[in-house]
Amino acid sequence: xxxxxxxxxxxxxxxxxxxxxxxxxxxxxxxxxxxxxxxxxxxxxxxxxxxxxxxxxxxxxxxxxxxxxxxxxxxxxxxxxxxxxxxxxxxxxxxxxxxxxxxxxxxxxxxxxxxxxxxxxxxxxxxxxxxxxxxxxxxxxxxxxxxxxxxxxxxxxxxxxxxxxxxxxxxxxxxxxxxxxxxxxxxxxxxxxxxxxxxxxxxxxxxxxxxxxxxxxxxxxxxxxxxxxxxxxxxxxxxxxxxxxxxxxxxxxxxxxxxxxxxxxxxxxxxxxxxxxxxxxxxxxxxxxxxxxxxxxxxxxxxxxxxxxxxxxxxxxxxxxxxxxxxxxxxxxxxxxxxxxxxxxxxxxxxxxxxxxxxxxxxxxxxxxxxxxxxxxxxxxxxxxxxxxxxxxxxxxxxxxxxxxxxxxxxxxxxxxxxxxxxxxxxxxxxxxxxxxxxxxxxxxxxxxxxxxxxxxxxxxxxxxxxx
Numbered sequence: 001x002x003x004x005x006x007x008x009x010x011x012x013x014x015x016x017x018x019x020x021x022x023x024x025x026x027x028x029x030x031x032x033x034x035x036x037x038x039x040x041x042x043x044x045x046x047x048x049x050x051x052x053x054x055x056x057x058x059x060x061x062x063x064x065x066x067x068x069x070x071x072x073x074x075x076x077x078x079x080x081x082x083x084x085x086x087x088x089x090x091x092x093x094x095x096x097x098x099x100x101x102x103x104x105x106x107x108x109x110x111x112x113x114x115x116x117x118x119x120x121x122x123x124x125x126x127x128x129x130x131x132x133x134x135x136x137x138x139x140x141x142x143x144x145x146x147x148x149x150x151x152x153x154x155x156x157x158x159x160x161x162x163x164x165x166x167x168x169x170x171x172x173x174x175x176x177x178x179x180x181x182x183x184x185x186x187x188x189x190x191x192x193x194x195x196x197x198x199x200x201x202x203x204x205x206x207x208x209x210x211x212x213x214x215x216x217x218x219x220x221x222x223x224x225x226x227x228x229x230x231x232x233x234x235x236x237x238x239x240x241x242x243x244x245x246x247x248x249x250x251x252x253x254x255x256x257x258x259x260x261x262x263x264x265x266x267x268x269x270x271x272x273x274x275x276x277x278x279x280x281x282x283x284x285x286x287x288x289x290x291x292x293x294x295x296x297x298x299x300x301x302x303x304x305x306x307x308x309x310x311x312x313x314x315x316x317x318x319x320x321x322x323x324x325x326x327x328x329x330x331x332x333x334x335x336x337x338x339x340x341x342x343x344x345x346x347x348x349x350x351x352x353x354x355x356x357x358x359x360x361x362x363x364x365x366x367x368x369x370x371x372x373x374x375x376x377x378x379x380x381x382x383x384x385x386x387x388x389x390x391x392x393x394x395x396x397x398x399x400x401x402x403x404x405x406x407x408x409x410x411x412x413x414x415x416x417x418x419x420x421x422x423x424x425x426x427x428x429x430x431x432x433x434x435x436x437x438x439x440x441x442x443x444x445x446x447x448x449x450x451x452x453x454x455x456x457x458x459x460x461x462x463x464x465x466x467x468x
Contacts, residue, residue: 004028005464006188006204008175011067012450013210013441013457015158016102020461022165026468031168031202035193036064038171039156051373052284057193059286066155067212074146075257076451078103082141082259083452090428090459098455103144109157116143116256123254127401131260134400139259147300178207180226185437206464210440214287216419217325219443229425229433233445235328236312236418237387239379240294242282242411244367247404248307252278264393267386271394274310279303282371282413284343291332294343294413304370310416313390325419332415335382339375346379348395349408365409379414429463
């Protein structure tokens with residue numbers, strides 16, 4: 001097959017590349033290749049079984065049109081300060097302008113007009129003062145909350161829009177390799193995701209790789225194989241914390257998502273909160289190598305009695321070590337081993353006491369797990385010492401901002417891992433060291449989250465549209 005633009009991965013970065021080209025009247029023939037299914041065909045059996053069944057050949061929560069975005073908490077961060085390091089590459093002003101532009105596109109497709117976290121500036125000042133006293137930084141970030149269920153509706157509308165405007169959506173294919181000759185990418189090699197049927201090749205003058213966090217490991221291997229310029233990236237290792245809504249009531253009301261950053265002693269590594277879900281549900285996601293990781297969902301209309309959020313420790317490795325993704329995977333595999341393939345959960349007080357948590361203790365706690373098949377145990381038996389100390393000290397600092405956050409019954413789920421590809425070196429026009437190849441979104445190592453990945457796609461679409 002021949003086309004003008006081949007996009008690998010139907011996540012936000014790939015979607016918005018095609019969407020922006022169409023909006024600018026492009027006549028390019030665009031093909032989007034996705035290993036999963038169309039959004040209307042993505043269904044998680046856990047809604048019926050109430051336990052993860054390990055879907056093969058991929059997890060429907062993380063794979064398919066719109067990637068993990070359609071089944072995530074569905075929050076759009078409206079500040080350039082949140083969502084990765086793309087502002088370092090193209091400039092803070094351009095990113096903020098493009099966030100505003102991209103946000104309008106989401107509104108056109110049905111996003112809620114309400115913006116969270118901007119309604120009570122005096123209360124925000126009070127919370128910031130508490131954070132400063134605790135040695136933490138509060139990042140102001142307006143949030144547009146799509147909601148897990150409504151995000152699916154929005155991305156379904158975008159899927160239909162792309163198809164109606166001539167974009168070919170090729171579902172059920174893995175990208176096995178890039179076709180690169182003389183430092184020029186001329187296309188891709190595809191194989192069926194289910195392992196049944198014939199493979200194919202697609203040739204195009206431009207190839208966009210936008211495979212998300214799921215594709216980080218795969219892209220890292222391709223960079224090594226084809227000598228695509230890159231450098232070791234960051235991996236985040238942490239836990240998902242769950243407390244009663246009453247503990248987070250003021251922060252949920254004022255900020256909706258409290259983004260706190262700290263550098264706790266003794267290691268002074270960056271530790272941050274991420275993906276806060278008021279009234280949310282803790283969830284499990286499975287990666288291709290049977291790695292089970294924890295995440296959080298936040299629905300518009302369906303609410304629990306708890307709030308969950310991630311606490312992530314950033315790990316940046318230096319020479320001679322250059323396998324950060326594999327390192328994080330090993331941490332996750334060890335945790336999965338202790339939980340017999342499931343997610344581990346432990347009470348914070350039990351961690352401080354040096355004991356494991358038992359199921360009967362959870363059953364009589366104020367904080368009841370919203371992930372019912374999580375296994376009570378001891379996450380400290382698998383978590384690296386450095387990460388665990390960072391998490392404990394950070395939680396105790398947050399306790400000064402949100403009393404009760406580091407309570408004895410607070411639940412910690414593990415592993416919460418964020419894989420970002422070794423950062424692909426690119427210029428301001430999003431060109432890699434291989435002509436005709438562009439790497440976008442979380443798989444590029446430059447973005448984190450829905451909005452910034454979408455913004456990177458918009459910028460790519462604008463660059464490609466100029467060629468016409």
